[in-house]
Amino acid sequence: MEGRYADVIIDISHEKVDKVFQYCIPEELREKIRIGTPVNIPFGRGNALRKGYVVGLSDEAQWEESKIKSIISIVEKGVSIESELIELAAWIKEYYGSTMISALKTVTPVKEKVKRRKVESDGPAEGIISNENLIKEYSGVTLNQEQQNIVNDFVNDYDQGIRGKYLLHGITGSGKTEVYIELVKEVVKRGKQAIVLIPEIALTVQTVARFEAVFKNRISIINSRLSKGEKYEEFARARKGETDLIIGPRSALFTPFINLGLIIIDEEHDNAYKSETTPKYHARETALKRASLSDAAVVLGSATPSVMSYNMAERGEYKLWKLNERALGQLADVSIVDLREELKAGNRSIISRELYTRMNEAFTAGEQVMLFINRRGFNSFVSCRSCGKVIKCPKCDVALALHSGNKLICHYCGHQESMPKNCPSCGSNLIGGYGTGTEKVEAAVKSLFPGIRTLRMDKDTTGTKNAHADIISAFRNHKADCLIGTQMIVKGHDFENVTVVGAILADLGLFDNDYESAERTFDLLTQAAGRAGRREKPGYVVIQTYQPEHYAVECSKSQDYEEFYQNEMAYRRILHFPPASHMLGLLITSKDEELADRVAADVAVKVKEALEGTKGAVITGPSPAYIGKINENYRRVIYAREEKYDKLMDVIAETDKFFRETYQDTDCELQFDMDPINII
Template sequence: MEQLGDIVIEKTINYRNPIELKEQPEYDIVLNENQRKVSEAIKETMDFKKKDKVNVHLIHGITGSGKTEVYMDLIDYTIKKGKSVIVLIPEIALTYQTVMRFTRRFKEKVSIINSRLSSGERYDQFERAKNGDITIMIGPRSALFTPFSNLGLIVIDEEHESAYKSESVPKYHAIEVAQKRAYDTGATVVLGSATPSLESYYKAKNGTYILHKLTTREKGNLPSVSIVDLREELQQGNKSIFSNKLQTLINDRLEKKEQTMLFINRRGFAGFVSCRDCGKAIKCPHCDVTLKLHNNKKLVCHYCGYTTKLPTKCPECGSTYLGGFGIGTQKIEMLIKQLCPTARVLRMDADTTSTKGSHDEILSAFANHQADILVGTQMIVKGHDFPDVTLVGVLAADMSLYASDYTAAEKTFQLLCQAAGRAGRGKNPGEVVIQTYAPDNYSIIAASHQDYDEFFEQEIVYRKLMGYPPVANMVSVLLQCSGESELEMATESVVQLIRKVKEQKYNELFVIGPADPPVSKINDIYRKIIYLKSDNRVHLIRLKDYLEYVINSSQNFKNINVQFDFKA
């Protein structure tokens, strides 16, 4: 019938759009003087790009300084030149407010991609990008692979976040991949954070990146921050998770009809032991990271393998009051309801956000004043803007401080600054209460001042002394096998290979381990880890290539899985 001309067949493809465009007021904000200076400086490098060089800009802006407005101005400039933009955000939890802002400004030009979309929905977004139906893609690190043919700008917001590093093979970092895509396409890379990673700030200091600063808040002032010493609370007879000061302020906010966020810092949660009298955690004498408590009552370092018995007294002050934390968001939700029976409480953690759309539901409910108090883990303190939140309580600052990781102080500082940044973003002043057993720790003191440079200057000295990134280069070699004895033999063989190369070629190479990683057995697969440090990154890369060649060509390693992970 078609051939006879009786009918005409038309085919149309209807791509799914995960964004529901609503009638919203325009979002066309005029930049203030500081924002305009940063934006113009970046545009200038976009217009006069050097050949074979990627321009990487780091915007270090305090919380609430308007980094998003600068991003939008740069995006508007890029798409007016006929090019496309990728905007990376670290977590799905940030999608709600980010997309609301961007769709108000750029309407149907925006799309999103994340793991909550079905495979078909993700496919549709990449097809829309390839066809030119959209020019802005927002999402976590997977959005980097959006097939734009005319990429002009890559923005990485909250660039310090560990979510930008893939935990599965290949263990790529979004910032490195962004620079490679920018090099191939002639695009510009813009990183932004109130608390940049030490690696990025170190590169900005030595001129590898171009540094820009935003030092004033767009609206309101930085909140006032109080540090509460939980040791003193115990001495006064208060055994509650809420200090007396925090309880008073929560009730005050309820009376004023203002909102409160309670943040429990669960990063690095498992296993460290600290003294409740002096606040000191028990650390490895060789690696300066906390020892982890195992079921056999032994404390183990997961860097070098150092092992010791759990002491009965604190090595610092002799107190017998040793212990770990054991409280979660559900417990806090229950306790806050007991403390404030009339308060409307929302909880946001891995359990309450496991279903599609649950992030948006919780955040929009809180934004619409359907709750007075939001209790949550780190996902509630990153990038959200709630003008009526005037109080933030950090319930356990020590948890991340004592993680068994050389970056523990950095992560703690970042989390506390991000948490503090949620308060006082509207017309009313904000207050922050940081509860801790270590009120004298430099990362907590610097976070209370919201002073990144103060923290950086102290932390970089520690990294230099210990030879940790970004001052030195480090790679971990993870070996896995179902047979424990076979793994032991293979690990010893790899160590011998490394020592041989060290003696013959790379004297400066420093070898730590082998040791058990924090989780030494998963699904009946045993694991061992070796750390290699060197001032020369090329030496580590060559050593990695040599080890891979030997392992892949030897029958002795046929049952061994080996993974290399560069730390900086």
């Protein structure tokens, strides 16, 4: 893109990055300047020569032309990592519909004074060194043939100059981490650097231990508990070439490596990779863009790949690698317990008879148990305990959400109906929202098994700095017999003495009022099943559910991803949900309810105009958001579904322009979310 004018930012790493300055581009430089180009400019009243970066191009002057200064020159040898990250920010701005300032703040670390942490001579900062037993365990791993074939394929591509996009689909316990380590070793041998993304802070200790055994003090760690200054310090180390590898959550993706050669996204299906704040970027798509700018390869890995990624592999966009065998141990035996039958048999405990038997056997043998409950859907949907019927939207086939006043609402189309007194399917009065929590499960375990030592891992018990690591370490060292927790306990952990895993209420996540609820349920149940039987001892998994016939539950029993994928894609195609179509969410917020409604109605008209004549486009709303009011702000949402991504980009451009021209100075905001993974 060329332009007559450039938006220039002076210091992209300053905490108050909130202003750009417009400069005229001399005619002789117009074909050479693009977003990210470093330029020399006159700045301030004294026209001091300063270095800045171009962050936007246009043909329209924002000021009187006579008052706009001109760029003096392009900085010689100025193409740097800053330029690359600015170009990435510009892509985020366009792809996810944010401001450039917001995108820049996302990709650039902030300078801030930092209290220096003690650094050991043989490893990363104090408090990050991982469990010594783990380091010994993983320091001498030999790859099996399946793992080695993948490494060989990667090296062959890499040495031919192919920076591929790969999806590693490996069953639980198949040794994906060992493959990651070898891939990083290969790129480091070639003078390159690597980024490994992990979704949960709870996984950091285990993952770091495996990598640290190989890379020693050439690792940097990022996590959400670091201050801005501490994060900047780690990024500065990376920029200076003092580290070869950085491990962390999605923000680690913006590490300023000058010779980036590989990005790995572990547990790539995890929703933690999608930002919940503007810009609502997804680490997966953003990693692919960063890799294309850096000439790096991308590896996505999971035992339960996202439907989006597997669809890309099916279409040939990603090369698919598979690990079909466990590196150690065997897949657990999985049984499904129908809680409707438990109720008929008179068992009103949240622990089924079969799960009780398995737990008792494990405790007697000195083995350990994990009990998992997905609290995400706690009391949000309505079902019948007698027949299992869930009240769904007649238009969208997602569960209706229970709101105050006994109203059932669909958060995609706005459909509403009253809460029934009896089940529409069987007439039973055993209908309502239901759920349980980790504390209730812990109390039941202690009541049924007096003397058994328990640990609980949820938001209430992990609020302090090292709580995740402390709980995991205590359980690994058998200081407890039973670990009870939410979804954070089932992702990637490797406990050799765990032989029984129980999913207390699989249904709690199955009807989360959005189109990805079945996918998340299958992921979590399959991941949970993967925690048992990871060494010599056989494993047993008990899934307790009111919906035993649902394909997400049935497929998790056999860990049959292919069958689940085919069922789920059929559902997505029928209702035009991603990846069968793209979906754009538009969120309008205001403290003035009448204004929010008016703006939402006007924006909906513009959305319809932008998609007019587009065959197959589906537009719903405006309607109240999933949470209709937050912090005195009223929230209204519109969804647009369309197969062609470019059409939805046109919607963003046209509605954003209309909003800025019409409502810019009002108490109202418009946000965009492309292919949202949760209801807005």
